[in-house]
Amino acid sequence: MQPWPTLCFSNVSVAFDNHTAVQALNLTLAEQRIGIIGANGSGKSTFARLINGLVAPTHGTVNIDGLDTVRDGKAIRRKVGFVFQNPDNQIVMPTVEEDLAFGLTNLKLDKEEIEKRIETTLQHYHLTALRQQAAHSLSGGQKQLLAICGVLVIQPQTIVLDEPTTQLDLRNKRQIAAVIEKLNQQIIMVTHDLPLLTNFNRVLVFDNGHLVCDAPPAQAIAFYEQLMA
Numbered sequence: 001m002q003p004w005p006t007l008c009f010s011n012v013s014v015a016f017d018n019h020t021a022v023q024a025l026n027l028t029l030a031e032q033r034i035g036i037i038g039a040n041g042s043g044k045s046t047f048a049r050l051i052n053g054l055v056a057p058t059h060g061t062v063n064i065d066g067l068d069t070v071r072d073g074k075a076i077r078r079k080v081g082f083v084f085q086n087p088d089n090q091i092v093m094p095t096v097e098e099d100l101a102f103g104l105t106n107l108k109l110d111k112e113e114i115e116k117r118i119e120t121t122l123q124h125y126h127l128t129a130l131r132q133q134a135a136h137s138l139s140g141g142q143k144q145l146l147a148i149c150g151v152l153v154i155q156p157q158t159i160v161l162d163e164p165t166t167q168l169d170l171r172n173k174r175q176i177a178a179v180i181e182k183l184n185q186q187i188i189m190v191t192h193d194l195p196l197l198t199n200f201n202r203v204l205v206f207d208n209g210h211l212v213c214d215a216p217p218a219q220a221i222a223f224y225e226q227l228m229a
């Protein structure tokens, strides 16, 4: 059996006003670790947001294991978690534990299951001591870790991360990179930190809304470096 969800983009375009951010994309993804790179404004975030329905295609469809990201939005958001570049956009509740509980309340889980998921996740990521702490008082690295934990408690099969290390100092960048490296889910990661993609299965390069290279990391990164030269 195919172990990772299959993402199918069929003739997908996304237009904003007069600008087309993603152009006529036909693509099937079924690997565990997929990197997305490209210049600023090339369409990476728009592509990433298509995967969990944050952005709807103007033309075409995005389908994940038979679920349409627009028509089956609710099921898609359980299946696909999204981590934003800025954790402040993701953390919505006053304390660490309330923030983790927030995403779970819509899943109609019983109290014990919610508590178990929060407890296990806090322990696994060494955040138990911060459980009652005000989320706004966390460091940048702790906030990004909390944002990732807020996605993990939902137990999605796929996690999309849009530049999760861009705002972090070197130590936190390494810590978050190590956390991402150990995740067992399917990972789709947009990044400008090219070395983070070394062990990825597949890397897509976007340029002006077009997918211009789809290759293993070394080849795709070399292509991107040439493109930027």
Ligand SMILES: Nc1ncnc2c1ncn2[C@@H]1O[C@H](COP(=O)(O)OP(=O)(O)OP(=O)(O)O)[C@@H](O)[C@H]1O
Pocket (backbone or CB within 6 Å): 016, 017, 019, 020, 021, 038, 039, 040, 041, 042, 043, 044, 045, 046, 047
């Ligand atoms: N909601 C929107 N409304 C209008 N234009 C948008 C919107 N979102 C993105 N765009 C435009 O689409 C293009 C692609 O944007 P996108 O954010 O996908 O690029 P990106 O590759 O993620 O860039 P960066 O590396 O700077 O994050 C840009 O020209 C951007 O201005």
Ligand SMILES: [Mg+2]
Pocket (backbone or CB within 6 Å): 044, 045, 046, 162
């Ligand atoms: Mg972006």
